[in-house]
Amino acid sequence: MVYILNIETATKNCSVSLSKNGQTVALKELSEEQFNHAEKLNLFVKEILASESISFADLNAVAVSKGPGSYTGLRIGVSAAKGLCYALNIPLIAVDTLAVLAEKISIDSGMIVPMIDARRMEVFTQMFDKDFNVLSTAEALIVDETAFANIIEDIHLVGDGSLKCKTVLTDAKFIFHEDVIYPSANEMNRLSYKKYIENTFEDVAYFEPYYLKDFMLTTKK
Structure with a gap:
């Protein structure tokens, strides 16, 4: 076991x-x-x-x-x-x-786009096919009306980052799974x-999280 x-x-x-x-x-x-x-x-x-x-x-x-x-x-x-x-x-x-978040839903066609909330209209995101194969690298994306414009198939959006995009991504190809947040x-x-x-292990001494973006420290005005 x-x-x-x-x-x-x-x-x-x-x-x-x-x-x-x-x-x-x-x-x-x-x-x-x-x-x-x-x-x-x-x-x-x-x-x-x-x-x-x-x-x-x-x-x-x-x-x-x-x-x-x-x-x-x-x-x-x-x-x-x-x-x-x-x-x-x-x-x-x-x-x-993002791969973990993508696995929370199952689809028959189209692609899965998990989104983790970052700042304002920015999300951490990546694209997967229906079999959870990676289609793009992870990125910090500022979402506007032109996002995913070159994709014609259905796009299934999951995660807390997708919820703030409903007013921007209004095309019928965007399918929001609002019950999948985290x-x-x-x-x-x-x-x-x-x-x-597969024996794919990390070096315990040197492994660090994948932040994707540098940590930003802000102060109150």
Whole structure:
């Protein structure tokens, strides 16, 4: 049996899952307006393992959502994952956050475009086909009426970043999945298990989150 602890903290959703051979056996998550990941994450990890009578020693790897996303959220998740891997001497697996968000829906045709809210009309986004194959590189996109103008097939938009685009992306080809807001550790399981089987691991000492953009520190006026 391969047990992987999956940690997703790239957005307002603090999410932890335990998978067995790529299948979810336990999930605990909470999304709040205020980022309380530092308070919730370790508690969720302990509760997840206890619910399945699994000890830390039973884990084969820890997977973390690597970004893009919230600077603070990513730092918390990656720090926790690296700490566990170092203490337990097990592999660290990094999973693309946008790929995790894309996996929350299933479509028959068209493409999936996950969007994570950035600033103003900017989103972190990427394009996937219906089978979740990557069609573009991740980017920080400022959304206006010309976005995706060269695409004629249906575009399925998911994530909190897509919600603010409804007044701009009004063409019939844009299909908004408003119930899908945040990525979840539940959808990490297949991706992390695949990387485990392929021995695609990160260097625990040197791995850093994928921020996509430099962190911007602002002060109140």
